Amino acid sequence: MTEKYNMPDERGHFGPYGGIFVAETLMPPIQELNEAYQRYLADPVFIAELDADLKYYVGRPSPLYHAERWSRELGGAQIYLKREDLNHTGSHKINNTVGQALLAKRMGKTRIIAETGAGQHGVATATIAARLGLECVVYMGAVDVARQSLNVYRMKLLGATVVAVESGSKTLKDALNEALRDWVTNVDNTFYIIGTVAGPHPYPAMVRDFQSIIGREAKEQCLEATGRLPDALVACVGGGSNAIGLFYPFIEDKSVKMYGVEAAGDGVSTGRHSAPLCAGRPGVLHGNRTYLMCDDDGEIIETHSISAGLDYPGVGPEHAWLKDTGRANYVNITDTEALEGFYALTRMEGIIPALESSHAMAYTMKLAPTMRKDETIIINLSGRGDKDMQTMAKREGIEL
Amino acid sequence: MSRLAARFEALAKAGRKALIPFVTAGDPRPDFTVPLMHEMVKAGVDVIELGVPFSDPMADGPVIQRASERALAHKMSLRRTLETAIEFRKTDQDTPIVLMGYLNPIEAMGYEAFANAAQRADIDGVLTVDLPPEEGLECSALLKARGIDPIFLLAPNSTDERVKKMDAAGSGYIYYVSLKGVTGAGHLNTADVEHKLQQIRANTNLPIAIGFGVKDAVTAKTIANIGDGVVIGSALINKIEDNLDDLDLAKQEIITLLASIRQALDS
Secondary structure, X not given: OOOOOOOOOOOOXXXXXXXXXXXHHHHHHHHHHXXXXXXXXXXXXXXXXXXXXXXHHHOOOOOEEEOHHHHHHXXXXXXXXXXXXXXXXXXXXXXXXXXXXXXXXXXXXXXXXXXXXXXXXXXXXXXXXXXXXXXXXXXXXXXHHHHXXXXXXXXXXXXXXXXXXXXXXXXXXXXXXXXXXXXXXOOOOEEEOOOOOOOOOOHHHHHHHHHOHHHHHXXXXXXXXXXXXXXXXXXXXXXXXXXXXXXXXXXXXXXXXEEEEEEEEEEHHHOEEEXXXXXXXXEEEOEEEXXXXXXXXXXXXXXXXXXXXXXXXXXXXXXXXXXXXXXXXXXXXXXXXXXXXXXXXXXXXXXXXXXXXXXXXXXXXXXXXXXXXOOEEEEEEOEEHHHHHHHHHHHOOOOO | OOHHHHHHHHHHHHOOOEEEEEEEOOOOOHHHHHHHHHHHHHOOOOOEEEEOOOOOOOOOOHHHHHHHHHHHHOOOOHHHHHHXXXXXXXXXXXXXXXXEEOHHHHHHHOHHHHHXXXXXXXXXXXXXXXXXXXXXXXXXXXXXXXXXXXXXXXXXXXXXXXXXXXXXXXXXXXXXXXOOOXXXXXXXXXXXXXXXXXXXXXOOOOOEEEEOOOOOHHHHHHHHHHOOEEEEOHHHHHHHHHOOOOHHHHHXXXXXXXXXXXXXXXX
């Protein structure tokens, strides 16, 4: 039944995707990072330290919660939520920043930089930098700074410098450009903590490895709760770190269907969306080859999504590979549908999801009723909605 | 022999250094570029690096980034950059042109289609910032087969091993990025460059052009004397940006700066 899955290759390729597409100045630090990552991932002392941090600092394992009332209401599959929203700092992002920061420390780097969209990765990075006493600079698109001001304040409180990026579309991709510019300028003392499974190799594989704790736990918890593997996994996909974290440990379990949910914004047909896997094409951006939103001339197109964390024109190269091989299905959910998912979970289960995760909720509302009551769906509830209170209140015409 | 190799050989024979301006095609308007290129040749430049505008120029500083944005606002593209080169070639068959940009526009066109189009446009070299030799063999082979030089970058932190790799993969010249940073940065250290060039020279015989952070005639001369040529980009584009309401003046200031550098290099 199972077929060995062994991606990426030595140079970071997932089939035609991934790789290392960077300017020459970044080649030596990337090589240095790759060596450190290979070395410490096989180092029991490092792993023990990481596991202890995940347990006592992050609060793992996160529960797998049976959303019984919502499952009944939808009238189909049993829905389980992987509660990454309960992690310290409120999302799955901390799983990766804890790991990368430990690497940074081992490598003797004194300064940490990061890009952030919704601010969850920025907060998770600022948090770990505060704990380790490292200087921290977070790049964030000016548009995102405005719509996620609560997270900006949290980062500053934690001692990070938040740089509002005014170039291009002033969102996540531009924050990434600016972080790369910083890295190229300060390569000697700086560690770049990328928050998603994109960027040049080894980032897509490394971030996946740090995030795959989600799927490993979920598998064990599901077997314990139901006695069998889940029938479907659902997760939102921007860069795709929470999705790959859930999917990866199940890749060889062919009976488990996987659904990655992209942000359709105003609708894929309007062109105003962030769904490169559903409506883009292969290209090269930010160090790897993957599906991108770009025009016929190869220029990157501006993206749109209600959720800052999904507002990105690319996607992790491993998702591109899983799409092409048919192992995972990629679907999309509009802003309006995502809001329905947001309200549904809030009112049916008393859990307020992040707008990013709400896309996965909304797709589950379509999927669950098509499945039998003895079947199981695991949704990655990748983050909590506290950061979106201002956005939501504003939509409802309420001044906070 | 390629036009680039011949140009560097002739310069070496005459004991002169190459002056290589970088301008973004279509900045600030598509019709500005070809006349500017001809004027630059008259001012004594040896090779022209023509920037292909890209929406996400990760290795560039704010000045070249804004140049890309201005060009893109006029729907400039890789296709139209090649048309710009064709237009220039109509009256100048001698000056080598190197396209400098990012990979995605080439990916979108397709490697083979791009190589064919570059050959038709009589392009001499292609420098793709985010395409290191490890990933670039397929594209380089297509270019080389058409007599176009693939040009690679070296940086202050490049090891001997990487210098050898560039020597094997590249031709025409090597572009040495003089500092850790983006184009137009302000912390160029000539002593460091001099030291690094010894290491590079020990591992390659290709001519070496040095760029990033060169702002004036004095620095240009120092830098050029260390290498075989000097690339100047952001300082020229600044002249465009400072004079967007008077493009004749912008052009004049670019030419004046280049002429002063030419004079310094030759003195």
